[in-house]
Amino acid sequence: MRKTIVEMLKRAGNEFVSGESIAGELKISRTAVWKHIQKLREHGYEILSRERRGYKLKDAPDLLLPSEIQIGLDTQIVGVEMHYEPSVDSTNRVAKALAYHGAKDGTIVVAEEQTGGKGRRERNFYSPRGKGIWFSVILRPKILPKDAPQLTLMTAVAVAEAMNRFKLKPEIKWPNDLLFDGRKIVGILTEMTGEIGRITYVVVGVGINVNFRREDFPEEIRPVAASLSEMSGEELSRVQILRAVLEEFDKLYREVNANGFDEILKRWRKYNVTLGKNIRVVSAIEDGENFEGKAVDIDKDGALIVETPEGLRTVYAGDVSIR
């Protein structure tokens, strides 16, 4: 209901929309319209009202409200259901709880800030209010658990393609770091729960640094972190970026369910900066084990093939640094 009101106000642009026409469109009373307008104001929308002329949208908040995101959102699965949290410990934690209780394929959880955001291997992920996009997607894909790691590559590609729409050209470091000038702009954490041979659900957490300036990053991550606004030289609309990411994600996810990961791996190669490079690998499994070699390929499961003096090695999980 409130979404429709916001749409009507936006369509009208600089014109006033009468309370009567809103009431007519929604088949509610003018008093009810007025109550909805009050609610929207509480959510941060600046709405002018003039007697006999009606309402006009002066300013929409830069908040990732479902009403904002879903206007004109062109997806079939991803973001059809949306949970919004002004502040939360971790969107992945909320998403896992919702998934456990049966939330639908494609449901997303969006937060303005995370107070305990996590990256891979329980590392902290800095996710303050207003500077970035912190969200999680619940997936129930028609794939085998062994293929789930490729959803991580898919997510990296989806974000990269969304960035292309804004003329930004990120690079992907295996498996799923998006880089600008060697520094990380996007973090992805994929978590899975399932039986042997059957995925119950996957939760993909995505953190995108949007409007950070250099000095907004804590000192300890400043040398390795970057943001979209640094790439583009200007502040960007978080709402527009999230909408673009959800649309690209939705497209690729439907592609995967229909045809598997071939197309994803092809696109991933286009963005990658790892293949062909001399790298150092710190394995995620054998603690502390690390080795150097040349990244020569990814296999059909998305694992990295590394040429070492002792022969080819397959890396399923780990940290890679380019030498």
Added chain:
Amino acid sequence: MRKTIVEMLKRAGNEFVSGESIAGELKISRTAVWKHIQKLREHGYEILSRERRGYKLKDAPDLLLPSEIQIGLDTQIVGVEMHYEPSVDSTNRVAKALAYHGAKDGTIVVAEEQTGGKGRRERNFYSPRGKGIWFSVILRPKILPKDAPQLTLMTAVAVAEAMNRFKLKPEIKWPNDLLFDGRKIVGILTEMTGEIGRITYVVVGVGINVNFRREDFPEEIRPVAASLSEMSGEELSRVQILRAVLEEFDKLYREVNANGFDEILKRWRKYNVTLGKNIRVVSAIEDGENFEGKAVDIDKDGALIVETPEGLRTVYAGDVSIR
């Protein structure tokens, strides 16, 4: 404390043990000893007491109490921590909740009955009081998620080896059904939660039909179900069987953490009745998809290789029936 008292009484066999000697051994008062004896009686132990002579164990309950199981249990990881439930919806559900809150590697959950026991693909698993062993093991193995399916094969082998101790020779149908005369005596459900490249925890649920007679099975599963007592021709001690299973499980689990799955796959082949047979496969992934062929091998991941007129197919998950 109560475990030690039961041990002392058992060691004494048909003799009385004085309250004084128990109090001395445990460094507690005789009143405290008496209180523990009361508690044991509440748990089903029949303990005689005679003035000036002390206590004698007349009968220990056929319950899967931690105090019973852990006496003489020779394991290093599995069953060191043990949760006991007289009745519970599902031991896997309890185990997953405990794992989520940090329960240790090897913690087990044992129930006398499950009111909502589940097999693979959310099928019901009949698990009434007193007739079988229904338990789950929490594992935090040092392996990659892609190797987790092999824990299912490992569990099947562990149960088979435990049964060998009782001169019972089960057969394993790929991946993890234990059969007697073509009917199922053991069900295994393995569930995993993790990040890409990193297992957070695995819960292996095991249901063993121990003292079912033919007529104890509901009619609809009677043609496909069997029990250990049917195999052996006599009732068996659930406590002794569970202890044997935990010990074999512990041994194989330590082998896997140290050396991977080679030894497991070797032993699995020894018990299997699937390889070399003409089979029908109903895939767990593409709904309804099914085909026939000859099971020729398992690969290094434990997947089944099936020879069909169209060529070799690899089955990661599904139901197999032998033709």
